[in-house]
Amino acid sequence: MPYTARVIDKQIVNGLLRVTIEYSDGNAVLVERMETRCAQDADWLQKETTRRCMEIDGLISFSETVKVGQIDTDIGATNVEVIDAGRAAYKDDLQDFNRYLMALRQGIVTVDRAEFVTLRDKLKANFKPEYLDLFMGWT
Amino acid sequence: MIYLVSGLHRSGTSMMVRCLEAGGLSAVYDSGQDELNLIYGDNQYMPNPNGFYAIGDDGEFSRPDFVIEHDGKLLKCPYNRLLGLPRHLYRLIFLLRDPQEIRASMNRFMPDGFGMAETITWFYDDIFDELLAQLRARGDMDIKELQYADIVAKPLQAFASLDWPIDSRKSTVMVQAELYRFRIGTI
Numbered sequence: 001m002p003y004t005a006r007v008i009d010k011q012i013v014n015g016l017l018r019v020t021i022e023y024s025d026g027n028a029v030l031v032e033r034m035e036t037r038c039a040q041d042a043d044w045l046q047k048e049t050t051r052r053c054m055e056i057d058g059l060i061s062f063s064e065t066v067k068v069g070q071i072d073t074d075i076g077a078t079n080v081e082v083i084d085a086g087r088a089a090y091k092d093d094l095q096d097f098n099r100y101l102m103a104l105r106q107g108i109v110t111v112d113r114a115e116f117v118t119l120r121d122k123l124k125a126n127f128k129p130e131y132l133d134l135f136m137g138w139t
Numbered sequence: 140m141i142y143l144v145s146g147l148h149r150s151g152t153s154m155m156v157r158c159l160e161a162g163g164l165s166a167v168y169d170s171g172q173d174e175l176n177l178i179y180g181d182n183q184y185m186p187n188p189n190g191f192y193a194i195g196d197d198g199e200f201s202r203p204d205f206v207i208e209h210d211g212k213l214l215k216c217p218y219n220r221l222l223g224l225p226r227h228l229y230r231l232i233f234l235l236r237d238p239q240e241i242r243a244s245m246n247r248f249m250p251d252g253f254g255m256a257e258t259i260t261w262f263y264d265d266i267f268d269e270l271l272a273q274l275r276a277r278g279d280m281d282i283k284e285l286q287y288a289d290i291v292a293k294p295l296q297a298f299a300s301l302d303w304p305i306d307s308r309k310s311t312v313m314v315q316a317e318l319y320r321f322r323i324g325t326i
Contacts, residue, residue: 135258
């Protein structure tokens with residue numbers, strides 16, 4: 001059963017709201033404490049506990065990505081830069097595609113226009129799971 | 140347990156909620172979207188003659204007490220709100236439809252464009268394969284994928300396959316094949 005969270009205590013201590021959260025999957029129980037430190041929004045508790053539940057749920061599979069032993073620190077920064085550039089390029093192509101769709105709707109281009117077909121095929125070929133949010137209207 | 144119906148626009152989601160409600164589930168919806176029929180309908184065409192069976196989406200699907208208020212109920216959830224649902228136990232019917240049919244329906248409904256939902260129709264399989272994979276990875280959703288065309292063609296078989304607490308025969312009689320418009324071959 002996925003982890004759920006519930007507030008079991010709250011106190012204002014030294015100008016901070018201290019909230020005690022119990023996380024449980026029906027068997028294991030974790031108790032953690034959260035405190036406000038920078039004028040959180042009203043939904044900070046719900047967002048943070050939801051994130052934490054998903055994190056705890058994923059710990060077993062995530063731990064399998066951690067190898068005991070020496071860590072290779074030479075490639076980390078370069079990899080991050082490549083991923084961001086790829087996502088930015090995909091987002092730009094998607095915006096171009098949406099402009100083509102507008103032109104298609106207005107009858108300015110047809111669906112067999114070479115540039116439209118090429119762009120559609122490129123977006124299809126380069127789609128990655130981490131780009132899903134670009135289609136969900138969240139970004 | 141919360142029962143959900145979702146899918147891209149123009150995929151039979153309203154029909155499905157109507158059918159499941161007739162089959163005995165308690166559905167939650169309001170009339171907020173019904174004005175779309177007035178705005179975009181005409182003498183020849185009405186987008187959703189039976190209504191949209193939706194609720195307002197102003198943070199509704201991510202608010203903390205969503206699961207408390209709607210436990211045991213049936214709701215239509217926008218496809219782009221599914222991943223943000225609070226942790227709970229869900230049973231989800233995800234409606235699928237030929238993207239060409241969806242585009243034709245969108246173009247008739249809103250000739251000025253359907254936004255990113257229309258864009259998705261061009262990458263339909265990739266987007267929804269990934270979305271459904273991420274939903275399954277949550278671990279709290281039992282997901283059933285149904286093709287809109289199959290439901291209209293063999294409704295009793297479709298509803299019986301769900302193993303949901305419904306009377307499949309009562310759900311079946313609500314399916315109106317004449318409302319399956321923009322079929323491949325007629326577009």
